[in-house]
Amino acid sequence: MELLNQIKENAKKANKKIVLPEGTEERTLKATEILLKEGIAQIILLGNPETVKANAASLGVCIDGATIVDPATDSNRDAYADIMVEIRKKKGLTKEKALDMLNDPLCFGPIMIKAGHADGEVAGAINATGDVLRPAFQFVKTLPGMSVVSGAFLMFLKDKTFGHEGVMVFSDCAVMPETNDKQLAEIAVATAKTAKAIVGMDPKVAMLSFSTKGSAKHDVVDKVANATKIAQEMAPEFKIDGELQLDAAIVEEVAALKAPESPVAGKANVLIFPSLEAGNIGYKLVQRLAGAQAVGPVLQGMAAPINDLSRGCSVSDIVNLVAITATQAAG
Structure with a gap:
């Protein structure tokens, strides 16, 4: 490749x-x-x-x-x-x-x-x-200013219309079973840096949830929404947005309906999962069902x-x- x-x-x-x-x-x-x-x-x-x-x-x-x-x-x-x-x-x-x-x-x-x-x-x-x-x-x-280590996978997709010419970065898929909002924000920023340094992409980071911009109410949705705000403050140089459902994050037609003002929705190339459980399942689904090549985990932090x-x-x-x-x- x-x-x-x-x-x-x-x-x-x-x-x-x-x-x-x-x-x-x-x-x-x-x-x-x-x-x-x-x-x-x-x-x-x-x-x-x-x-x-x-x-x-x-x-x-x-x-x-x-x-x-x-x-x-x-x-x-x-x-x-x-x-x-x-x-x-x-x-x-x-x-x-x-x-x-x-x-x-x-x-x-x-x-x-x-x-x-x-x-x-x-x-x-x-x-x-x-x-x-x-x-x-x-x-x-860990690096100064980082309290958490995470594991990112470089996902090489057969469909080149997604991500950065078919390359996406998923995290955390390997290390932290549970995170609070600050830790999730650190993972988002670290993954954006990984995507830029290793892949050379302009990171568009989607903070994933089962809700898009308040469409559902739950404590776990609040965690992702809060993490998004913290990550945006930590690294204003990166495009980071959430909370977004997966389809809103990667499908432009869905993004236009669910999050039309988002700078990331429909164009995300970095996906931040709300938990290790979701991330580990997510990357393996894409690997096995979509035939993607998963390279990693790349440890961050x-x-x-x-x-x-x-x-x-x-x-x-x-x-x-x-x-x-x-x-x-x-x-």
Whole structure:
């Protein structure tokens, strides 16, 4: 796809160091070969070097050019532990406990980023989302002014009349089960920034609900309406409007009837769902029934790009998410 190819080209220019904690895993090794061959990013694989190389050899995969780091023996362990203790000293973290935590590649990766030895991370091919994100939250933390992390999906639609030439961004589909109005507003602003930085689109953000401009009354509608106002105040440079029903957000004929004054209705390319439940169901419906390609989740709100894969991911999914992560790291 043209956009994915452009993202890869942007990643090549950025030449960022991306750490892959699941360095012995089959799809990760196959993706590494592609990433190195295409020059998309510098790759750091975590794991015992002998095991990593043996697994690659058994797969017939060439990973020459990758840096292999063993969390159990790396010379930076002591310095990394000091960083961890400084960050978590109020939580009672000791040096001994920190050194033990560093044996886990999912902890080691974020500390590499914190120390400036890597620019981003991609993991989750064989680990649960919670296990990937926990050390990221603890040590990398969120961007200044952000209280919430969310997960956006780039949706590549077959029907190019929707979104930005067939590309839409959906959020939050991966992280926050429940949000208040301020958090939902932060997610909207973060997703607009993702859409602009990664996709290059002019974001038109629809705050979705089962109501359009007061057509229904309920506390959850009020939350979306309030979040819309907060998001507009947070980021007046973006077109953000709501609350909007889905058809009013993306179908011009419906928008003309339900929200004729809206700068977003009928033209939305970024959809903000009112809950994780709705977002997760929504992106999977579009993926499965409309045959869209879903790339992500792209995590938003972190102080450094750390992205989580689905355990059902393909090799190409890993390649694409590394390219996106490198693009995020480029700023």
